[in-house]
Amino acid sequence: MWKHIAANALTLGVVLIACAAAIVQIGTSRWAAPGPLSDAVFFEVPRGASLRAVSDALEAQGVVSSASLFRVGTGYVDRDDDLKFGTYEIPAGASMPEVLDIVTAGGPSVYPFSVTYVLRAQGPEVRVRERQPGRPDPVEIATYTPGEAVPEAFTDLLDRDIPMTWRIAVAPGLTSWEIVEGLKGADFLEGEVSVPAEGTLAPDTYEVAQGADVADLIERMRVRQEAILADAWASRAPGLPIASPEEALILASIVEKETGVPEERRMVAAVFTNRLQQGMRLQTDPTVIYGITNGQGALGRGIYQSELDRVTPYNTYRIDGLPPTPIANPSAEAIRAAVDPAETGFVFFVADGTGGHAFAETLAEHNQNVAEWRAIEAARGAVSDQ
Known part of the structure; x- marks a missing residue:
């Protein structure tokens, strides 16, 4: 009798082990498989959000097929605490490992809307654009010159407090005086700055935050130009x-x-x-x-x-x-x-x-x-x- 019971127990154990292995195999396959997204989306990880809240939101937005599997997989690779606050673009068909890499990467947020304050020889221009997920070229929302009436499409975004990326784009060939004077029209920056030495500011596009100190921006431009010049001089003909x-x-x-x-x-x-x-x-x-x-x-x-x-x-x-x-x-x-x-x-x-x-x-x-x-x-x- 005891032999019979032992044999049954052994058989049951083998079955359970086989079932567990099958479950692990299925879970692993689903974890690594392409995700359900048919189109790219923007996804926000709120500041301080838990893994459960983020995984539930990912499932609700159709990014992953299973919130619970996403949590289990994240725990298995020991990345439970790696979530980074921000807004990210998740491409169509992203697998769970790829989604995890994206929402733990950190770095600048990828907002749908951007405001670029362009400094040009003919004067500053404000360009408001919307970026569609998965599409390389943004859509124009508004373009205007500082001092003109702000287009309604832009004021609507501001009134609704829509998160946006703010940038300063400096065209090559401007003088230091032209750059400083042009920045005076950027009403989303604060502070004042004296005109730096000529040639010491690097023309480029700089991401800034609303309320940023204009002196900090000028310093970033100066440091960048200094590095560019040092590198070029070191490899001169x-x-x-x-x-x-x-x-x-x-x-x-x-x-x-x-x-x-x-x-x-x-x-x-x-x-x-x-x-x-x-x-x-x-x-x-x-x-x-x-x-x-x-x-x-x-x-x-x-x-x-x-x-x-x-x-x-x-x-x-x-x-x-x-x-x-x-x-x-x-x-x-x-x-x-x-x-x-x-x-x-x-x-x-x-x-x-x-x-x-x-x-x-x-x-x-x-x-x-x-x-x-x-x-x-x-x-x-x-x-x-x-």
Whole structure:
């Protein structure tokens, strides 16, 4: 009898073990399988939320198929306490391990709405966009100039206290004065700041918080430019006619102001490098303009002959070498071009009518390019007069 009972018990144990193994196998398979989401979604992990609350919300929003399985799997990999507050984008079909990686990653929140305050040569602009989950291109909600009436679509978001990402985008080639003046219109920033040294601010897009101190933003820009310049200087090409990172920054600012075509930066840098090496004057209009305006806005007219004839520290038609300071805040690309110019014999360039420039090694070639440019200007003038 006891043998019979023991045999039955052994059989039952084997069955239970087999069932448990099957359950584990099924659970493991479901844990690693693609999730039920058919479209990407934004998902918020509230500050201080428990794993149970988050897993229940994930199931309710259709991100995972089972809240309990998500909790069990999270505990099994010992990540129960790794949830990070924030808003995240979860792609379609994300498995439970992938969802767990996303909601424990931390970092900046991915809000559907963003406000970008853009600093440009023509003045600041506010751009409000909505990003649809799973789609790379945001949808325009509102675009306006500070000082104009705020579009109703934006005020509605503000009135409803909708969480948004706030950014400051600084275009390359602005002066330090233009950046500081432009930031005065960003009413979501606080505080004041004096104008930093020219060229020391890195053009880029910076994420900020509402109520952030503008001085902290300026410091971030300064530190970033310092790092970019140090890195570029450390890997500079040999034999350059510039003796310091500061001179590289000056040259980069001139390159930045002379061309808006990315592919031309190293060519333009080569022209000025060759001129410096040959003892030629730089003869560049942007430096003359900076000497007239002190970097405080656009000149708004052509340069007078008397201004070209006048000796000033920034008139590179009248002085040898570089001006005493940068004339704008150059991009990282312009800085790298200044310390690694193209290998070419060009010492002249002029506009070619396409937005770019025609380059030349000899004065005869340059004069021909100038004649072609003047013909283009004359033709354009004739068309505009019709």
